[in-house]
Amino acid sequence: AAWAKQQPDGLLILDEIGDAVELELIDVDLVKQLVMHPMAEQIYTGHVEQPLFTEHADYVTECRCVRHPYQSGVQARKGIEY
Secondary structure, X not given: OHHHHOOXXXXXXXXXXXXXXXXXXXXXXXXHHHHHOOOOEEEEOOOOOOHHHHOOOOOOOOOOOOOOHXXXXXXXXXXXXX
């Protein structure tokens, strides 16, 4: 594992980065540089699995919705979903 070969300088959390890549809201080449040459231990999150992250990650966790009010027509609510 990459983290075992070097002592990370810190922790970088890229919350919802998978979605940002999927929607092309961020420079994908910049993200690739970050993933390929980490300067810190990194955590990536998102709703869409991105091979770019899963191929280089030490940890991969999948969260799955079992039941959500949205499924019965309830729209996203401030303070709950966002």
